Amino acid sequence: MAKRSVNFENITLTAFADTANLTDATYPFLIQGGSGTQRIDIWEISIQGQSTSSAVTYTLLSRDSTVCITNSYGTAQMDAAIDASTAALAAVPLTGNTNTTKPQRSSTLHLLPLSINAFGGFADWKASPYAYPNTIGASASLGEVSFSAFTGGSGIVAGFCIYDVY
Amino acid sequence: MQTKRRFEGYCLVDHSNSPGITNRQLVDNGMPIGVGRARYEAPTILCWHCQAVELVDSGRQKTPPYCSKCDQYICHRCSLVMKLTGECKPFTKVMDEAMELAARGQAVPIFNPGAVNGQAFG
Numbered sequence A: 001m002a003k004r005s006v007n008f009e010n011i012t013l014t015a016f017a018d019t020a021n022l023t024d025a026t027y028p029f030l031i032q033g034g035s036g037t038q039r040i041d042i043w044e045i046s047i048q049g050q051s052t053s054s055a056v057t058y059t060l061l062s063r064d065s066t067v068c069i070t071n072s073y074g075t076a077q078m079d080a081a082i083d084a085s086t087a088a089l090a091a092v093p094l095t096g097n098t099n100t101t102k103p104q105r106s107s108t109l110h111l112l113p114l115s116i117n118a119f120g121g122f123a124d125w126k127a128s129p130y131a132y133p134n135t136i137g138a139s140a141s142l143g144e145v146s147f148s149a150f151t152g153g154s155g156i157v158a159g160f161c162i163y164d165v166y
Numbered sequence B: 001m002q003t004k005r006r007f008e009g010y011c012l013v014d015h016s017n018s019p020g021i022t023n024r025q026l027v028d029n030g031m032p033i034g035v036g037r038a039r040y041e042a043p044t045i046l047c048w049h050c051q052a053v054e055l056v057d058s059g060r061q062k063t064p065p066y067c068s069k070c071d072q073y074i075c076h077r078c079s080l081v082m083k084l085t086g087e088c089k090p091f092t093k094v095m096d097e098a099m100e101l102a103a104r105g106q107a108v109p110i111f112n113p114g115a116v117n118g119q120a121f122g
Helices: B023-028 B076-085 B091-103
Strands: A003-012 A029-032 A039-049 A056-066 A069-072 A077-081 A098-101 A104-117 A122-126 A134-136 A144-150 A156-165 B009-015 B038-046 B053-055
Touching: A003 A029, A029 A156, A039 A056, A039 A104, A104 A122, A104 A144, A104 B009, A134 B091
Parallel strands: none
Antiparallel strands: A003 A077, A003 A156, A029 A144, A039 A122, A039 A134, A039 A156, A056 A104, A056 A144, A069 A098, A122 B009, B009 B038, B038 B053
8 A cells, every 4th residue: 555646736727528638737637557457546636726717617537548658747746655654666657647648538437526616616525435436457448547627617726636556 | 333324435615715616517517506606515425336426415315326236325327227237247346357357468348337238328
């Protein structure tokens, strides 16, 4: 077990339809397994609006029908272990939002809608210790999830996602 | 005594310092009425078949759909699929099968919980 946090600041979201390429640095994060058998549990997602005027934001956690390839972090986005004594992972999950092959959100596997008005709005979701979404492996459709803005709304946001790696 | 309440997550949406979101915009995006105003707190359930997270909106329902075969709460889509097909396939079984295939180096099939007779539903 190794709880980690992927966090992001001042991301200007772009709204994407399902099965559309997620453009670099316009969505908060994705999480893809570091190996074909790695399991990732998602514990908490928090999003805070940072827009300076009213901006309804339809953010959505969803499995991806197309997974990313060659991942890196965007500006003000990073991933770190929560427990300072955590050992380095042999297979590090991918959590950036900049990729050569862009991920695509699945149209049938949406997991969690978290809509806010990014002008002062805030949303937080915590999983039960007994029931939480997982990813398995690193290939579509179970191996990757992404948190992105759905068609119809976008804003400037910050936040984090806490996840656990097995 | 253990209850199903231990499987509930927690969701907080706070628009106390924000213009908020209209009810029409919320309904169009699959969130319950009232989420876009002031402070909204609700328990959430994780569908045991597809792992979708649903807010338990006490204004419309007090108990989420339930699968008696795996003895767990499920989402409305999986509830409808179960009524149509009678099949119960918990996500834990999907995980086990995926891990087994991955360990053997075989491709994991696309997960499609909303399929009825091979066609996507919902």
